[in-house]
Amino acid sequence: MRRGSIDCTAEVLALIISVCANSNALCTGEVMHGYTITAGFEDYCFVKNSLLCMYGKNGAVREAEYLFSEIQPKNIVTWNTLISCYAESGLCDEPFAIFLQLKKLDIDPVVKPNVISWRLTGQ
Numbered sequence: 001m002r003r004g005s006i007d008c009t010a011e012v013l014a015l016i017i018s019v020c021a022n023s024n025a026l027c028t029g030e031v032m033h034g035y036t037i038t039a040g041f042e043d044y045c046f047v048k049n050s051l052l053c054m055y056g057k058n059g060a061v062r063e064a065e066y067l068f069s070e071i072q073p074k075n076i077v078t079w080n081t082l083i084s085c086y087a088e089s090g091l092c093d094e095p096f097a098i099f100l101q102l103k104k105l106d107i108d109p110v111v112k113p114n115v116i117s118w119r120l121t122g123q
Contacts, residue, residue, distance in 0.1 A: 010041045014050040021054035029054040049077050056085025 013036060020029035033051055041047050048071045055064035064085045071078050079102050086094035 008035075008039060010044045010047050013039070013041055014044075014047045017047070017050040017054050021050070021057040024058055026054075026058040026060060029058065045071065045073075045075060045078065049075075049081055052078065052081045052085065056081065056088060059089055061085060061089050061091070 013032065017029060017032050017036075020026070020032060029051070032054075036042050036047055036051065048067060052064050052067050052071070055061075055067060064082065068074075068078065068082045079098065083095045083098050086098065
């Protein structure tokens with residue numbers, strides 16, 4: 001895209017990152033993360049959610065945790081993605097702990113855990 005003078009939008013970048021997540025292409029995903037920063041898309045929540053998913057699906061749980069800690073504000077997709085990261089990595093206690101943490105938050109009704117959040121844990 002860059003060679004062909006095609007502008008990359010945040011939406012296209014999120015899609016490319018999602019492909020990296022589903023293709024087990026962690027190295028390419030990390031390059032896309034770097035591009036996200038240099039291109040100025042790091043503040044887009046949906047791009048960060050795609051990165052979070054990519055790290056989680058590739059087993060890079062610590063990177064996902066770090067990225068999660070940086071995302072502000074977090075929406076229900078962000079929380080569900082972290083829960084899914086833990087569950088897909090075979091971790092059992094962490095998804096439930098995150099679910100309980102989410103339940104304790106008394107903030108915007110948009111960020112409320114629900115049956116979808118819990119179903120992501122596979123419980």
